Amino acid sequence: MKKPWYKDGLQFECSRCGHCCTGEPGFVWVNDEEIAAIAAIRGEQPDIVRQLYARPASHGLTLREKTNGDCVFYDRTSGCTIYPVRPRQCRTWPFWESNVQTPEAWQKTKDVCPGCDEGDLISAEEITRRLKVIKL
Numbered sequence: 001m002k003k004p005w006y007k008d009g010l011q012f013e014c015s016r017c018g019h020c021c022t023g024e025p026g027f028v029w030v031n032d033e034e035i036a037a038i039a040a041i042r043g044e045q046p047d048i049v050r051q052l053y054a055r056p057a058s059h060g061l062t063l064r065e066k067t068n069g070d071c072v073f074y075d076r077t078s079g080c081t082i083y084p085v086r087p088r089q090c091r092t093w094p095f096w097e098s099n100v101q102t103p104e105a106w107q108k109t110k111d112v113c114p115g116c117d118e119g120d121l122i123s124a125e126e127i128t129r130r131l132k133v134i135k136l
Helices: 032-042 046-053 088-092 103-112 124-133
Strands: 010-012 054-057 060-063 116-122
Touching: 032 046, 046 054, 088 124, 103 116
Parallel strands: none
Antiparallel strands: 010 116, 054 060
8 A cells, every 4th residue: 555645744733723613614514422522511402502503514414603604613712612522523633635635735734724734743644543533
């Protein structure tokens, strides 16, 4: 099997800047387990969380956005209000197939994410593990 271009790993440390949580609307895919975890941390019932904070979309259930495009759980003062139980899509950022497919894709990701090329070296094996968590 061919080694990925990032065979020596990539550096990443979340700066909690919120760039990946704000701005243009997008999709944060969630499953029932993630809805339950969000409900538990908020002290709400899963059905309420699903109704108030999620919506159906073409590929499943996604978190809603505020009118400005920010994630419904992002606060511009304090950051992610569900950080300990953030969805797998958020936990695996920036190690999505679309972001690490090529060095050029990684450069585009670095342009929007100040945590890329900072902090700990994430091994190619760990990047591959994260890539398998959710396909994006």
